[in-house]
Amino acid sequence: MDSVLENIELKEGRAKFFLPMSNEFFRSDGKLEPAWLPIFYNPYSSINRDLTVLGIKAFSSLFRKIENFIEPLAGSCVRTIRVVLENDDIEINGYANDISKDAVEYCVKNISLNGLEEKIKVMNEEANFFLHFLLKKGIKQDAVDIDPYGSPINFLDSASKAISNNGLLFVTATDIGTLMGKYKDTSLRRYGSHVYKTDYGREIAARVLIYSVIRAFSSNEKNAYPLFTYYHEHFLKTGFLIKKEKQANKIGFLCIDSNSGYPFDKVILGKDGFKSECSNYIGPIWLGELWNRDFLLKVEDFYRKGKENYSIKLEKDINTMLAESEIENPFYYHIDKIASKLKKNVPKFEKIEEELKKLGYASSRTHFDAKGIKTNAPYDIVFNVIKSL
Amino acid sequence: MDSVLENIELKEGRAKFFLPMSNEFFRSDGKLEPAWLPIFYNPYSSINRDLTVLGIKAFSSLFRKIENFIEPLAGSCVRTIRVVLENDDIEINGYANDISKDAVEYCVKNISLNGLEEKIKVMNEEANFFLHFLLKKGIKQDAVDIDPYGSPINFLDSASKAISNNGLLFVTATDIGTLMGKYKDTSLRRYGSHVYKTDYGREIAARVLIYSVIRAFSSNEKNAYPLFTYYHEHFLKTGFLIKKEKQANKIGFLCIDSNSGYPFDKVILGKDGFKSECSNYIGPIWLGELWNRDFLLKVEDFYRKGKENYSIKLEKDINTMLAESEIENPFYYHIDKIASKLKKNVPKFEKIEEELKKLGYASSRTHFDAKGIKTNAPYDIVFNVIKSL
Numbered sequence: 101m102d103s104v105l106e107n108i109e110l111k112e113g114r115a116k117f118f119l120p121m122s123n124e125f126f127r128s129d130g131k132l133e134p135a136w137l138p139i140f141y142n143p144y145s146s147i148n149r150d151l152t153v154l155g156i157k158a159f160s161s162l163f164r165k166i167e168n169f170i171e172p173l174a175g176s177c178v179r180t181i182r183v184v185l186e187n188d189d190i191e192i193n194g195y196a197n198d199i200s201k202d203a204v205e206y207c208v209k210n211i212s213l214n215g216l217e218e219k220i221k222v223m224n225e226e227a228n229f230f231l232h233f234l235l236k237k238g239i240k241q242d243a244v245d246i247d248p249y250g251s252p253i254n255f256l257d258s259a260s261k262a263i264s265n266n267g268l269l270f271v272t273a274t275d276i277g278t279l280m281g282k283y284k285d286t287s288l289r290r291y292g293s294h295v296y297k298t299d300y301g302r303e304i305a306a307r308v309l310i311y312s313v314i315r316a317f318s319s320n321e322k323n324a325y326p327l328f329t330y331y332h333e334h335f336l337k338t339g340f341l342i343k344k345e346k347q348a349n350k351i352g353f354l355c356i357d358s359n360s361g362y363p364f365d366k367v368i369l370g371k372d373g374f375k376s377e378c379s380n381y382i383g384p385i386w387l388g389e390l391w392n393r394d395f396l397l398k399v400e401d402f403y404r405k406g407k408e409n410y411s412i413k414l415e416k417d418i419n420t421m422l423a424e425s426e427i428e429n430p431f432y433y434h435i436d437k438i439a440s441k442l443k444k445n446v447p448k449f450e451k452i453e454e455e456l457k458k459l460g461y462a463s464s465r466t467h468f469d470a471k472g473i474k475t476n477a478p479y480d481i482v483f484n485v486i487k488s489l
Numbered sequence: 490m491d492s493v494l495e496n497i498e499l500k501e502g503r504a505k506f507f508l509p510m511s512n513e514f515f516r517s518d519g520k521l522e523p524a525w526l527p528i529f530y531n532p533y534s535s536i537n538r539d540l541t542v543l544g545i546k547a548f549s550s551l552f553r554k555i556e557n558f559i560e561p562l563a564g565s566c567v568r569t570i571r572v573v574l575e576n577d578d579i580e581i582n583g584y585a586n587d588i589s590k591d592a593v594e595y596c597v598k599n600i601s602l603n604g605l606e607e608k609i610k611v612m613n614e615e616a617n618f619f620l621h622f623l624l625k626k627g628i629k630q631d632a633v634d635i636d637p638y639g640s641p642i643n644f645l646d647s648a649s650k651a652i653s654n655n656g657l658l659f660v661t662a663t664d665i666g667t668l669m670g671k672y673k674d675t676s677l678r679r680y681g682s683h684v685y686k687t688d689y690g691r692e693i694a695a696r697v698l699i700y701s702v703i704r705a706f707s708s709n710e711k712n713a714y715p716l717f718t719y720y721h722e723h724f725l726k727t728g729f730l731i732k733k734e735k736q737a738n739k740i741g742f743l744c745i746d747s748n749s750g751y752p753f754d755k756v757i758l759g760k761d762g763f764k765s766e767c768s769n770y771i772g773p774i775w776l777g778e779l780w781n782r783d784f785l786l787k788v789e790d791f792y793r794k795g796k797e798n799y800s801i802k803l804e805k806d807i808n809t810m811l812a813e814s815e816i817e818n819p820f821y822y823h824i825d826k827i828a829s830k831l832k833k834n835v836p837k838f839e840k841i842e843e844e845l846k847k848l849g850y851a852s853s854r855t856h857f858d859a860k861g862i863k864t865n866a867p868y869d870i871v872f873n874v875i876k877s878l
Contacts, residue, residue: 226621228621228647228650229621229622229624229625232618232621235615236614236618254708257646257647258617258647261617261643285735285759288759289735290710291708292681292707292708292740294758316646318678318679318681319642319643319678319681320643321678346678349674349677355763369677370677370683373766373767373768373769373770374744374766374768374770376765377762377764377765378762379762379764380762384681
């Protein structure tokens, strides 16, 4: 960081923090280039950090009080600072770590800027080592937030060993392309799931990620229950309640019809057989719930109580998630793609919902995709409804 | 260890070592009870340690010279001592670790008894922490041997991060029942594979274990190539060449015919579809080779050169493995069970081989099961051959 010109002071939630400014961050036209910013602060991730703060509030109110917040890939520590500051009613200690010396330097500055020297400890280690080190030291790892640049897969095993019973885990992934099956070989290698490009890939991405988390934990005799799943442009964030107990098994395959491109059957690994031909499939992936409704309702509650600290976009998204969490189907339909297959104009969303309701099916929007509809209706029904409108 | 009466000095391979003796280890009839021996020395595992010594010789001769041998669950350090002593031509340093203070105490005694204070370092940490600690210290982890009591699953991720490129990994499991599918729910939870009891369960066990190892490594962008697979009463031991490169994909499912109980189809995950009904299946498991023949030939070579240091049983088993490694089929047939289904006396093994050969099929014994036959013939052929004899 030789070329840092000055430190700009910014605010996010209730935290103040320095952002280093350098000539290197500017394009020739004088504008800031996000890709050139130091990797340890991403302004576009404030909504991700909002969800950590809200998640801890919801969890503490619903399950048990979080005492320690652990961030193995802390960057400039904005998240840990916010967690401690914005949960002053429940008194949280922070343990923040980053492998980058530069990042840790900013952490220390930012922690002192917010007067939290007594509440947050900082380390400069590789993330897995950090988690194992805290474990060795006997520090209770109540809430762990894994938010790397790229895939979180390399931190899941350490997290599964480190986190305490009845703990709260956040996992973020930014390798959405791989999770959606855009790069099939990489998906299979990295996540162990066979997945290919579909029109409902964002939900599939979530189910691949959740499968990986559940696998890592179940090998360690722990169960990871999804609390929420949130897709937002460049990242996918999930939250889990961790319990030392046996795994309820909802991992399996979706058999995909090659004409429609949509699933026609669900095969739970170790429970169901492949009853008929299933030439195209996606799996193993998580086929259970993506949201715990009680948790989401608490998140909504805390959002309303502290709106000024959180991104505006979250309000709408939380409501959409509340709606879609009521529909039991492990994927959504892409209305525009189906309409274009029919060479039709896209019907109004409300019209489709109305027709589906007449036929006895539930439906809702999905936060995964503005053009998606979540419904328990099979493909043929959705297809015919769109055709009829 | 308050009640240690005396330390008996024993020998294994070229290593001398102390075994603590206590009243507690004896049954009321005055005999030693193996289950009551201190867990850090298992006399019945000498054949396992033989394979580590031989494996390092074979690997060093075939691929590259091993410099450091890492044993995270070292018990009384007999294995590390043997590796260093019995490879005096290639000069190996040992890094041994055990979580038990008692074990480490015996390690230190045994290392000094063999005059290896300069060659072997000992630590007293949890095994995962130990691996991450060596990684942090920049110690090249050439050869890592994971031999826990029970399942190795909890150490695979750390090993996959710790081991160096072109490294040698040994993995032992003693939870054979779970790996064979005797406890289906545990198999699924621990290893992520759906597996149930079959008449060729020992090979399935190996394929479940290898799948787990390959999965752990491929998430870390490394490939684990099986070098050997060895089943012996209470343990299953595997060896791998580790390379930083993309995973060749031979993971998949066996579709099982419910009448015969034998596989009728093989579905490679991400490559093949389920072309027809596959109600009963086992997977995901490893469907590739269990042995590298060049490696096995080297092991055989070194065995012959140093017979006096190794278990007699190994000679026969190495030869059987050399034979069965030539047959391409991911399971064996259990002759006795098929004969009993036919209500027939068990035909002579040589007779069955002769008939199969006449029909154009290769076959051999398998070290997994004295009553097994490894052949590329389908079930109906094997069934009819046994019927005809």
